[in-house]
Amino acid sequence: MNNASHITLSSVQTTLSSVQTRVLVYHSTQARQYATTLQELGLRNVLWAEELNVALANLKDVEVIFGWQVPVQLLAAGLDVRWVQWTGAGVDKAFNLSSPWPQSVLLTRIVDQFGVDIAEYVFAYVLFLTKQIETLQLAQQAHLWQQRVLPGLSGKVMGVAGVGSIGREVVRKARAFDMRVYGMTAHRDGMGILDCRFGPEQWPEFVHDLDFLVLTLPLTAQTRGVVQAEILSKMKANAVIVNVGRGELVDEQALLAFVQAGRIRGAVLDVFVEEPLAPDSRLWSTPNLVVTPHLSGPTNVTKACHFFAENLLRYVHGQTLHGIVDTKQQY
Template identity: 30%
Template sequence: MDILFSAKVSERHRDKLKQQFSKQSFIFCDNMVEAEHHLASAEVLVTYGEDLTEVLIGTAERLKWIMVLSAGMDRMPFTAINKKGILVTNARGIHKVPMAEFAISSIMQVSRQTKQLFKNEENHKWDRSVRMQEITGKTMLVAGTGAIGQEVARLAKAFRMKTYGVSRSGKQLEFFDENVTPDEMKRLLPEMDYVVSVLPSTPETKDFFTEEHFKVLPDHAIFLNMGRGSAVSNEVLFNAIQSNEIAHAILDVVEEEPLPLDHPFWDMENVTITPHLSGISPHYQTRALEIFEQNLHIYIQNGTNFINKIDITRGY
């Protein structure tokens, strides 16, 4: 069985895989340009997902399983994959630690006026009148209650926050005081201090946050988006900030990435921009490949209980 990597992995990880699965044939490439020549013989493909196209899927005559070493699936050619009945799994859940830490640290930095303090430091300005806020005892709504959302809520509980989750099912989950469906979300927004979006990119989540949502939020609320930029349009968010409907927006993701150099978000005092890095961690590959290894054992044994099996019709 040929197991093809278009995802670049370290020599340490390559050696570990070859030692652990010595009976399998591994083809390690640094990108899809290199890997494309081996696609026709590959039974398993390990990729970051963004390098696949319908044409490439068409050339993968023996392909039965795609392991995506990321959680985002929005650029996958699912129609072509579905037609060939290819199994897809991903690395969902590995981002929960870095992204939850990012969420809490970003909210704390805004609440403790870090932006202004850095500016004062640069200007050698000793100003003790900067107004500080506490996050302890506040209320937080998390849109998206998967592994990342649950970890955000767990950390928020360390600050004695009241936490609310929003999901398609509204299913009750640990670390949330209440979980609701999207239709029920609006009634909670007037009480929220923080809104954190970790929504994936799907047709259901496009433009999830609307003008109405921002209008009912308290004007001191902080909005953080680290899921996908498509969850809220730049125009809606810009208008909400300009109208002082919210106090601050923390944007790790935006509609168009990279954010254009001339976009007004860059120069707005109450907007914090980071370049889609909330999930970055030195442990990323190790965690992703641990899921792959477990699934490879299952695959070799002709099992069916794969970790993070993707519903191709929904894209997640």
């Protein structure tokens, strides 16, 4: 694709109506909402489906699919499909399909929309734990006046595993609290924001001095189960893990064992191997584990549609798209 003049978001509404490319919105619960929002932005040639059979019946001449967890059957049946835009940041489900992602189909994900929300979630719980809010609440309920010196974040060491757009926002907020920040990333460019950079082969060294380990990594063959017993054993006993990446990054049973044994302080988990988390999972009731239902970085339909609309205009004008996924690296 050539680099024609940049198409700004402000130009989307005035030019989207001229797009002739046929688009199918596929989402199991919100397809109609996404399609309606795109129509309000001016896109005319858009269909939507929340069920696979409906999508298959409307696939004729569809060149672009905008959706979530797009089934492999759509890609196999859609002979004209050239591009799939995922509605989220994580695309690991695209690579759990029964056959490899077709090389003829471009895959993009949404970028630069989730960092602020996720970083705020991370620091809500980092501060909750550091400032002993639960203890203070219990004292209030018991009508106890118990003054104490509360720890601070200044000088504490936070490790961010995955320094993409989300990880960078976590780093930025950590800097605001005068924390030392280590990063785990395969990339070297632009890593001056870190006090220390570690490569993927340096996990034991990376986690050794951390007070907080924040996981924002994508799920790939290389990162699946990367936080397991051996890595947990290298962490300080007062360390806390915050997982806002994917549940499969962590060996949940090993984490349970380490928390219950007091070998790490605890964990804040927003993502899990199986979602929804089973009601009888021990994660719910284990002391020093915080469980939330995958809500740290919600997709905003309007913002996602604006992202797709701009990308669609770039697509029809032959420009490089935002959020292109390397299907070999799987992110």
